[in-house]
Amino acid sequence: MKHTFTLTVNGRNYEREVEPRLLLSDFLRHDLGLTGTHVGCEHGVCGACTVLLDGEAVRSCLLFAVQASGREVETVESLDSGPQNLHPLQHGFWEAHGLQCGYCTPGILMSLVPFLRENPNPTESEIRDLLSGNICRCTGYQKIVEAVQLGAELIQEKST
Amino acid sequence: MKPAVFDYHAPRTVDEALGLLAQYGGDAKPLAGGQSLVPTMNFRLAQPAALVDLNGIDELFYLRQGEGGLRCGAMTRQRSVENSTLAQRLSPLLHEAMPHIAHTQIRNRGTIGGSLAHADPAAELPALALALDARFYVRSLTDGRWIAARDYYTGLFTTAMQPEEMLVEAVFPALPAGSGWAFDEVARQHGNYALCGAAAIITQGEDGLVKNAKLVFLSVGEGPVEAFQAANMLVGERPTPEAVRAAADTAATQEIDPVGDIHAGPAFRRHLARVVAQRVLTRAAARASAEVSV
Ligand SMILES: Cc1cc2nc3c(=O)[nH]c(=O)nc-3n(C[C@H](O)[C@H](O)[C@H](O)COP(=O)(O)OP(=O)(O)OC[C@H]3O[C@@H](n4cnc5c(N)ncnc54)[C@H](O)[C@@H]3O)c2cc1C
Ligand code: FES
Ligand code: FES
Numbered sequence: 001m002k003h004t005f006t007l008t009v010n011g012r013n014y015e016r017e018v019e020p021r022l023l024l025s026d027f028l029r030h031d032l033g034l035t036g037t038h039v040g041c042e043h044g045v046c047g048a049c050t051v052l053l054d055g056e057a058v059r060s061c062l063l064f065a066v067q068a069s070g071r072e073v074e075t076v077e078s079l080d081s082g083p084q085n086l087h088p089l090q091h092g093f094w095e096a097h098g099l100q101c102g103y104c105t106p107g108i109l110m111s112l113v114p115f116l117r118e119n120p121n122p123t124e125s126e127i128r129d130l131l132s133g134n135i136c137r138c139t140g141y142q143k144i145v146e147a148v149q150l151g152a153e154l155i156q157e158k159s160t
Numbered sequence: 161m162k163p164a165v166f167d168y169h170a171p172r173t174v175d176e177a178l179g180l181l182a183q184y185g186g187d188a189k190p191l192a193g194g195q196s197l198v199p200t201m202n203f204r205l206a207q208p209a210a211l212v213d214l215n216g217i218d219e220l221f222y223l224r225q226g227e228g229g230l231r232c233g234a235m236t237r238q239r240s241v242e243n244s245t246l247a248q249r250l251s252p253l254l255h256e257a258m259p260h261i262a263h264t265q266i267r268n269r270g271t272i273g274g275s276l277a278h279a280d281p282a283a284e285l286p287a288l289a290l291a292l293d294a295r296f297y298v299r300s301l302t303d304g305r306w307i308a309a310r311d312y313y314t315g316l317f318t319t320a321m322q323p324e325e326m327l328v329e330a331v332f333p334a335l336p337a338g339s340g341w342a343f344d345e346v347a348r349q350h351g352n353y354a355l356c357g358a359a360a361i362i363t364q365g366e367d368g369l370v371k372n373a374k375l376v377f378l379s380v381g382e383g384p385v386e387a388f389q390a391a392n393m394l395v396g397e398r399p400t401p402e403a404v405r406a407a408a409d410t411a412a413t414q415e416i417d418p419v420g421d422i423h424a425g426p427a428f429r430r431h432l433a434r435v436v437a438q439r440v441l442t443r444a445a446a447r448a449s450a451e452v453s454v
Contacts, residue, residue, distance in 0.1 A: 001167065003168060019165070020166060020167070020168030020211070021162065021163045021164070021165055021166060023162070023163075023202075026162075042161065042199075042202045043199035043202055043203065044195060044198075044199055044266060047263075047265065050265055056239075056268045057264065057265045057268060058265055058268050058269050059195075059265060059266070059269070061198075061202070062194050062195055062198040062199065062269065063194065063198070063269075064168070064194075064198075066168060066170075067194075067213065067215060069170075111264070111265055115264070129350060130263075130264060132263055132349055132350045132351040133262075133263025133264060133265045133266070133351060
């Protein structure tokens, strides 16, 4: 049986009819065409599918789309408004070479947004601890840590 | 992979949820944080006929000080306990161990009740519940009962609950005066399931002798494993480094029967158990001494 539900994604309201078994990750990618959210493992381990649900970082592969009913979802597409207008965190990743293939990047960015909101000046070990929830097979993480540090600085510069 | 077809229900009250569980007669599953259930459904290891989503039941989300200690509604997120000063004050052992459960993104959804009910032998919460003598309130449509943690865990991923029952509340009692506590584990990477972990509680008398001791392991058996013999060796003694080492030795050689997997064989797990037991007993004893001397 299909369920009709409404939700907000990146500030836009949607009403859709879906099967309950549809994962939020697939709903975002296939129904809304928001392919920035990546899918790696579908069992919560890789972190590529991380999005914000009411402002908190969660795995979209472990949520059914209907569970987002009446809630607010933010994906990586919410961060910037075009290549000329990157979010400071994205700018940090660009400058500090925080990505290679980019598969893991959307999930990492969406994990970082609430993290840096709560803790604008994280230590290296706090950054590494947060990153333990996201797998990257390219970079070896060192550049990601540096990108987060730069991103955090850029966010603070922008807000002062 | 994708989950098989199921009916989805989002009740607003516990009674409604229990009615649905009864209606499906064991073929429905409660959906808490989904951090263990949804992966198994994605792999089709689980194909429940229906999910009863508990996320809209407001009465299951709470942490409060009450009779018997820290009372915790089944749907309380692991992340809320980690961020709670009330939990830190009333149950510092529980609070200290929280960041060892998975990653922030998982703890944002994962619940106390879901982890306790899932009964994964590698999970922290069942071992902590056993160490703290926690009690669980379990309800069905027609009945309600309290189950002590020690009677709740009956084997690999199994509990004393019936399919039509639901865990509603967990109570974590405060520790007696003169108690010290510690939790530690070894994992391949922070946030991964532990290869071995342990919780310890030591209660000391004014005379500096151990009045009561508890040592509980995770990841070395079919559920949380309490090392009674090791704990008894410490009672009536001073918790000297030698006494602690002997107790940890006994626990690791005689009281656990770890199996191997791709990450660690039985011998390595036994070694880790000795090391972790020694660490937690030492820390718990130091904290107990500090308590007694103030
Ligand atoms: C990548 C990853 C890493 C993880 N690492 C760890 C770790 O290191 N340590 C750890 O302990 N856990 C770990 N977990 C599991 C996580 O902690 C889960 O949150 C937890 O095991 C289950 O809680 P949940 O709320 O998500 O329950 P769910 O997944 O929703 O449910 C689990 C089971 O319990 C049943 N259930 C749920 N609530 C109730 C209730 N109130 N009454 C009766 N039955 C109920 C469900 O029907 C289901 O069978 C990890 C998970 C992931 C995805
Ligand atoms: S796809 Fe969701 S965590 Fe890997
Ligand atoms: S950049 Fe390729 S997986 Fe991280």
